[in-house]
Amino acid sequence: MAILLILNPISGDIDKSNFLKVLKNKLGKKVNTLNIFKTTGKNDLELLKQHLQEHTYNKVLVAGGDGTVKLAAECLLNTSIPIGVIPLGSANGLATDLELPTTLDASINVALGQNTRKIDALFINGNLCLHMSDLGINAALIKSYERSSVRGKIGYLFAGIPTLLNNKNPQNFSIETNEQKLIRHGIMLGIANSRRYGTGALVNPEGIIDDGYFELLIFKELNIKEIIKTLRDEKSYNSSFLEIISCQQAKICCETPTDFQIDGEYLGKISSVEIKIEQKALNIMI
Known part of the structure; x- marks a missing residue:
């Protein structure tokens, strides 16, 4: 071998x-x-x-x-x-x-x-996404982290505090999926191929990484109480905090250029993304 x-x-x-x-x-x-x-x-x-x-x-x-x-x-x-x-x-x-x-x-x-388990892969503006992508506060946090000299979870903490304090303004996201068109107001829009962020936060509890679908996560407000729930594996969310839309393809347009990340890599500010899914594209040991 x-x-x-x-x-x-x-x-x-x-x-x-x-x-x-x-x-x-x-x-x-x-x-x-x-x-x-x-x-x-x-x-x-x-x-x-x-x-x-x-x-x-x-x-x-x-x-x-x-x-x-x-x-x-x-x-x-x-x-x-x-x-x-x-x-x-x-x-x-x-x-x-x-x-x-x-x-x-x-x-x-x-x-x-x-x-082994064969998992789906997303392509966002042609870039591979295995896990989680988002537009908004979390991407801004990753940008701050990448510029910091402190690594590990402490580095995320140091980057997170000023980022959260300076990024509270929501904006409009125009969303077009294979089934509907809508506009949503929020501080962050997540694109989820799985259930959790790297921190362990459970933000997409019904997500399945090999079902041929991904989820759009619209975070409507900065709610510390609800964020703590995600870290405790609680599955019930206040609808004023998070809305989840399941789909197989989507296009998202931002009201203003917004910080963007894929799988923990900051990719700059963008105004729109197109998302497609490729089913069972990778073989992972489990």
Whole structure:
């Protein structure tokens, strides 16, 4: 068996040396080849695509956060090669949604196991989205986080406080789905292929990552009480806080250019997005 490990050395501000030791001990002589591709933040996608063209693997392991998983997915869409996710990032939303183990030993066991699940993928303005995207406050928070020198959850906290204080103004979103046209007023519009954000917040409780549908989440106001509910896994939301629309394709236009992110990566301010879904596009170890 040949395995490729895609490793983000700085994700989550976590030292990966112990992980590598545990992984190599578990593999022992079970594999013929273990190659390691370390991300650097420079031309990672192009270099990884080239590497995969030159080598053949039975499985690809990903050690990092949502961004590193997305990197692997960009190269393995609609292939039979399974992806084993070891959640070692600041945000591990996809792993959380798939209920993957959080302990190192258990997560490696799942990644090296035999059980797989084919999940859907979204394309937003042509960009791959595996997990969560949004327009508004959360994207602005990610922008602040990326500019900060503090990593991990503390970094999100430091970025979050000023972002929330400075972004309270709602705007109109024009929404066109395969079934309806409507206008909604809110502080943020989420595009959800799964149920949770990387923080674990349950914002799309009825979402299923392989059902051929995605959800639009219209957050109408900044309500701390309701936000706390999402962190407690409570499924009932006040309709004045959140509205959920399930669909298979959509176009959204913003009243003003708005901060935009996909899977934890800030992509600037935009005025509109088009969303399409590709069913069962990726093979993930569970």
